[in-house]
Amino acid sequence: MRVVEAFRAAFGADPETVWRAPGRVNLIGEHTDYNDGFVLPFAVPWGVTAAVSPRPDQTIRLLSLQGSTTEPITLATREEATGWTRYAVGVLAMLGDRVRGADIALDGDVPQGAGLSSSAALEVSVASALNELHDLGLTPMEIALLSQRAENGFVGVPSGIMDQAASALCEEGHALFLDCRTLGSRSIPLDLAAHDLRILIIDTQVHHEHAGGEYAKRRAECESAARKLGVDALRDVTDLAGALERLQGDERKRVMHVVTESHRVEALVGLLRAGATREIGALLNASHLSLRDQYEVSSPELDVAVEAAVRGGARGARMTGGGFGGSAIALVDEDRLDSVRESVAAAYAERSWTPPRFLDATPAKGAHRLA
Ligand code: GAF
Numbered sequence: 001m002r003v004v005e006a007f008r009a010a011f012g013a014d015p016e017t018v019w020r021a022p023g024r025v026n027l028i029g030e031h032t033d034y035n036d037g038f039v040l041p042f043a044v045p046w047g048v049t050a051a052v053s054p055r056p057d058q059t060i061r062l063l064s065l066q067g068s069t070t071e072p073i074t075l076a077t078r079e080e081a082t083g084w085t086r087y088a089v090g091v092l093a094m095l096g097d098r099v100r101g102a103d104i105a106l107d108g109d110v111p112q113g114a115g116l117s118s119s120a121a122l123e124v125s126v127a128s129a130l131n132e133l134h135d136l137g138l139t140p141m142e143i144a145l146l147s148q149r150a151e152n153g154f155v156g157v158p159s160g161i162m163d164q165a166a167s168a169l170c171e172e173g174h175a176l177f178l179d180c181r182t183l184g185s186r187s188i189p190l191d192l193a194a195h196d197l198r199i200l201i202i203d204t205q206v207h208h209e210h211a212g213g214e215y216a217k218r219r220a221e222c223e224s225a226a227r228k229l230g231v232d233a234l235r236d237v238t239d240l241a242g243a244l245e246r247l248q249g250d251e252r253k254r255v256m257h258v259v260t261e262s263h264r265v266e267a268l269v270g271l272l273r274a275g276a277t278r279e280i281g282a283l284l285n286a287s288h289l290s291l292r293d294q295y296e297v298s299s300p301e302l303d304v305a306v307e308a309a310v311r312g313g314a315r316g317a318r319m320t321g322g323g324f325g326g327s328a329i330a331l332v333d334e335d336r337l338d339s340v341r342e343s344v345a346a347a348y349a350e351r352s353w354t355p356p357r358f359l360d361a362t363p364a365k366g367a368h369r370l371a
Contacts, residue, residue: 001371003065007051007105010063015051015105017132021124021367022047023116024166025201025329026320027175027190028287029265031295033160035222036181036235037262040269041162042190042363043170044116044201048108049370050088050125054133055101062088065107074101087122090154091130094146099134111359114203115326119155120163123147128168128367140367141183144168158216159322170366177269181235188272190363195277198337200330201359202309202317202344204301207325214297215322222258225251234258250296257294261287281316281331288318288328297323304347305330305356312336312343329361 007015022043029039055061060078062085063069070085081089088104104126110118127147131138138146144164151157151164161180170176174187192198226234228251229243237243237259244252268283288306292298302319305328309317313336320329332340341358348356 001049001051003049003051003105003107004371006063006065006107007103010069010105011053011061011103013053015103016053017129017369018049018051018371019125019128019132019367020047020049020370021121021128021167022170022364023110023118023121024163024170025116025199025327025361026162026166027199027329028261028268028283028318029162030261030287030291030320030323031218031297032258032262032265033162033180034158034219035226035258035262036233037258038265039162039178039180040175040188040265041166041170041178042175042361043166043366044110044361045364046110046116047167048106048110048118048121048125050122050129051105052126052129052133053103054099054130055103057101059101060089060092061101061103063105065105084122086155087119087150088126090150091123091126091147093154094150095130095136098136099130102130111203111357113205113207113326114201114357114359115207115321116201117163117167117321119151120147120167123150124164124167124367128369132369140168141165141185143367157212158219166366168367170363172365173363175272175363177265181233188269190272190277192277192362196334197277197315198332198334199361200309200314200332200337200340201320201361202305202328202330203357203359204299204305204325204327205354205357206299206301208299211322211324214324218254218295218297221251221254225255229255235262253294253296257290260290278315281314284316284318284329284331285310291319291323295323299323299325301325301353302328304351305344308344308347309340312340314340
């Protein structure tokens with residue numbers, strides 16, 4: 001394994017453990033996690049492999065095959081960590097005095113900037129390795145929560161629990177139906193090949209600058225709406241029409257999206273459990289329209305990808321992840337794949353946009369030990 005070779009070359013010994021954690025796509029349930037709602041992500045075949053050994057001192061030595069070897073980071077210099085190193089250092093910081101230092105080599109193959117959660121994969125791979133090395137006894141969900149705390153508290157990104165939970169808990173061939181309030185989860189079989197289907201990832205290769213600020217703004221709008229409605233979280237809205245009457249403007253639209261989206265997750269799970277995988281397309285389309293018009297987190301590149309995919313014969317399509325760029329997914333009959341790809345590529349070419357990248361998403365396995 002090349003990450004082991006790189007570890008050996010840099011640190012002069014074999015790593016004590018090697019873990020791999022995947023990125024994710026979200027089938028449905030967008031911007032519902034931080035509203036205590038439902039989500040349905042699945043792990044993608046790309047992820048981050050972490051070769052790790054503990055150190056007796058408080059030093060962290062880090063290297064990435066995609067980046068560089070960094071200067072050793074100590075307790076005193078932790079806060080100065082920059083870029084991708086913050087995700088790993090954040091995990092160690094959240095573990096506090098349960099761990100000391102570590103030597104860590106990373107090898108990632110999540111397509112960069114595609115919105116497939118390479119950061120969650122990095123956090124979960126490092127957290128899983130440290131959990132084993134220090135006998136911490138953390139469950140996969142506790143590893144996900146720790147990783148989320150690293151992202152919220154150390155990196156400073158106010159994300160929900162979906163990405164880390166998907167990376168830690170997903171099973172091969174399954175999507176993860178997660179209740180983001182109780183953190184109860186169930187693996188739902190997603191055997192696309194049995195239905196002659198594929199999920200095509202359309203990476204727009206565009207990421208808009210304001211994504212971070214807008215994400216935090218949406219969260220704040222949801223929290224403000226929940227306060228006005230007198231509920232703990234938008235998950236608790238049972239009378240949607242009544243709630244909408246009490247709100248105005250953007251908050252009204254946000255509530256409309258969050259409440260209907262969480263119901264769409266349950267409806268889609270119902271269809272999958274009934275073996276009606278071919279029929280989930282309409283819910284994907286409805287999710288996209290709601291994200292575009294009510295939640296306002298789509299982008300021209302995502303909208304064009306979704307519309308052209310459906311025109312090309314996809315059963316349904318939607319943006320996936322936080323939005324403002326990144327990727328869309330399309331549910332496609334195997335014999336329509338070429339036509340869908342051609343339709344999207346032509347729509348981009350017409351606008352002189354950078355050609356989109358197409359990836360085939362097969363539900364993969366969550367975090368696991370490699371060696
Ligand atoms: C990002 C966040 F990290 C997730 O927690 C989730 O909120 C998602 O956007 C939107 O569904 O990926």
